[in-house]
Amino acid sequence: xxxxxxxxxxxxxxxxxxxVVREVADAKKRLRKEARRMARQGIKRxxxxxxxxxxxxxxxxxLLQELQMLKKIETEHKNEVRQRLKEKQKDEEFAFLxxxxxxxxxxxxxxxxxxxxxxxxxxxxxxxxxxxxxxxNFIEEKIRVFVINKTDLVPEENLVQWMKVLNNNGPCFxxxxxxxxxxxxxxxxxxxxxxxxxIAVTGYPNTGKSSFINAMxxxxxxxxxxxxxxxxxxxxxxxVYNDDKGKVREISFFDSPGIEMAEKxxxxxxxxxxxxxNLEDPYTPVQGLLEKVPKEKLLIHYAIPEYKDIKEFLTHxxxxxxxxxxxxxxxxxxxxxxxxxxxxxxxxxxxxxxxP
Numbered sequence: 349x350x351x352x353x354x355x356x357x358x359x360x361x362x363x364x365x366x367x368v369v370r371e372v373a374d375a376k377k378r379l380r381k382e383a384r385r386m387a388r389q390g391i392k393r394x395x396x397x398x399x400x401x402x403x404x405x406x407x408x409x410x411l412l413q414e415l416q417m418l419k420k421i422e423t424e425h426k427n428e429v430r431q432r433l434k435e436k437q438k439d440e441e442f443a444f445l446x447x448x449x450x451x452x453x454x455x456x457x458x459x460x461x462x463x464x465x466x467x468x469x470x471x472x473x474x475x476x477x478x479x480x481x482x483x484x485n486f487i488e489e490k491i492r493v494f495v496i497n498k499t500d501l502v503p504e505e506n507l508v509q510w511m512k513v514l515n516n517n518g519p520c521f522x523x524x525x526x527x528x529x530x531x532x533x534x535x536x537x538x539x540x541x542x543x544x545x546x547i548a549v550t551g552y553p554n555t556g557k558s559s560f561i562n563a564m565x566x567x568x569x570x571x572x573x574x575x576x577x578x579x580x581x582x583x584x585x586x587x588v589y590n591d592d593k594g595k596v597r598e599i600s601f602f603d604s605p606g607i608e609m610a611e612k613x614x615x616x617x618x619x620x621x622x623x624x625x626n627l628e629d630p631y632t633p634v635q636g637l638l639e640k641v642p643k644e645k646l647l648i649h650y651a652i653p654e655y656k657d658i659k660e661f662l663t664h665x666x667x668x669x670x671x672x673x674x675x676x677x678x679x680x681x682x683x684x685x686x687x688x689x690x691x692x693x694x695x696x697x698x699x700x701x702x703x704p
Contacts (some may be wrong), residue, residue, distance in 0.1 A: 466546035553606025630684035
């Protein structure tokens with residue numbers, strides 16, 4: 349009797365199975381290694397080309413026309429969506445302005461905002477509470493209020509001296525985050541008593557403009573960050589407040605990006621520093637940092653030896669942090685950005701004494 353032969357099993361031994369797994373892993377490892385090598389050398393991996401429609405295909409011409417039409421429709425749809433989003437964003441930005449002022453706002457947002465506002469609140473950093481000269485020259489007829497923020501970072505005596513000087517230019521209020529009892533009510537009461545409804549909040553970068561508005565609102569209504577440059581466009585935040593008579597008042601605060609001065613000496617460059625990683629010239633603000641921060645604080649913080657100038661200072665930081673450029677030279681650019689980063693994170697305390 350003829351015996352039927354069994355089908356050969358597809359199962360493999362574990363030895364063979366593990367061998368295949370190892371070979372696959374090794375192949376992937378070789379590909380990753382090759383990709384890293386090409387990335388270091390700046391070589392782009394060749395993209396796989398679309399083979400396209402074979403010439404032997406009888407409907408090649410019709411298919412190509414159809415694909416071209418579909419591509420055109422897709423491009424038009426993308427452009428339409430992009431245009432709608434752009435118009436929507438523009439409408440949101442111009443929501444609080446009249447038709448007459450729209451072109452002005454588009455060209456220079458700060459001037460348009462100030463022209464529409466009832467009051468200008470300039471936020472000052474208590475450690476360096478200098479008034480922005482641009483604002484002084486621009487808003488002669490507007491109500492100008494000074495809010496000295498971060499008052500918990502400076503001695504009380506120095507703060508009192510600065511407030512006496514600032515009171516000669518306009519009403520001045522102390523402020524800090526988290527807010528102490530009475531600080532918010534003091535500012536809001538002043539605005540309500542003056543019947544001010546549109547408030548432009550301005551100042552140098554990183555003075556705490558967004559934090560001030562969040563404190564007025566009572567919760568986080570706008571984005572804040574420890575480093576400067578978090579506010580990129582003007583934003584309206586409405587705050588509801590009950591006055592002494594129990595009447596509900598609504599005040600609009602307009603958060604704005606930090607003011608950057610056109611004429612930048614070392615100190616002005618430090619005040620106007622935004623986006624540290626993208627700075628083309630980090631040395632000028634570092635020079636301002638050295639003028640502002642006492643040398644002893646920097647020596648203690650970085651544990652570096654005595655320095656005579658900015659070059660020695662950056663050399664010590666580069667060596668300390670292991671920042672080396674080509675040829676084994678200190679990377680001054682990286683060292684400068686480290687110092688600025690630490691400055692804005694308030695890693696070394698300082699304040700500006702009022703000089704007579």
